[in-house]
Amino acid sequence: MKCVGCGTELEPGALLCQSCGRVVSSEDVAKSKAQSGQLTKKEFYKLPGMKSCRGNIRGCAIMLYFCSGMTILASVLAQALVSSSVMDGMQISASFIDGAVLLALGLWLQFGKSRICAILTLCYGIVNMVMMAMENGQVQGWLIPLAGGWAIAYTFKFHSLWRQYVKSGKLPEEAVR
Known part of the structure; x- marks a missing residue:
């Protein structure tokens, strides 16, 4: 060097x-x-110009962690307050699964920087939001599709800059500054 x-x-x-x-x-x-x-993808991600991508991808993951925690907490509180009939048990189990899925998506997004994960988060959030609107008559759960859309923007930006570097062998100006 x-x-x-x-x-x-x-x-x-x-x-x-x-x-x-x-x-x-x-x-x-x-x-x-x-x-x-010889720059690896991990080293490329740590470049100064990639700070906005790092921060925004991490921010999306944190939103998913928050939604996961709130979903699981609500499920635990609902289980404590509601009688343990078969139907109530199924709803609570679905809430735990929903929380676990959100946690998994957050981890995959933060550590994998995956575009697929970002798209899945958006789709999962939209489906969840529509189901909640149909069930409760009001829009709820809008934070998940928001995080998904935000994650799509920044994971695609990161991968686009990485692809430019791999093709040309030169660092894109945006990744350095």
Whole structure:
């Protein structure tokens, strides 16, 4: 790897350039790896320009965690308040499953940065919202499709920039700044 400041060849793992004294930052390492075509998807995701993608994907996952927790909490409270008839037990089980699905979608989105997960979240949220509107006569559960739409925007942006890098071998300007 070469120093970004003066171009001197650096030793592997060097924290400072011996010639100019410049501190070797993770951004410098990423730029150097990018020039040689060795940047991994994980390293690309950590670039400074990807901060908005990271923050927004994480924000969507947090919304899904919140919805999951509230769904499971409501299910537990409903179980404590309602008699344990067969029909009530089925609704409560469905609520637990709904909470678990939301938790799984949040984890998949946060750690996988998956476009498929984002699309599934949007679809799942819309179906859930429509079912709740039909059952209760009012719109509820709008936070899940909102998170899904938001996740679609940022997972697709991340993958588009990654694809540009892979095809051209050069970092897109948007990923660096």
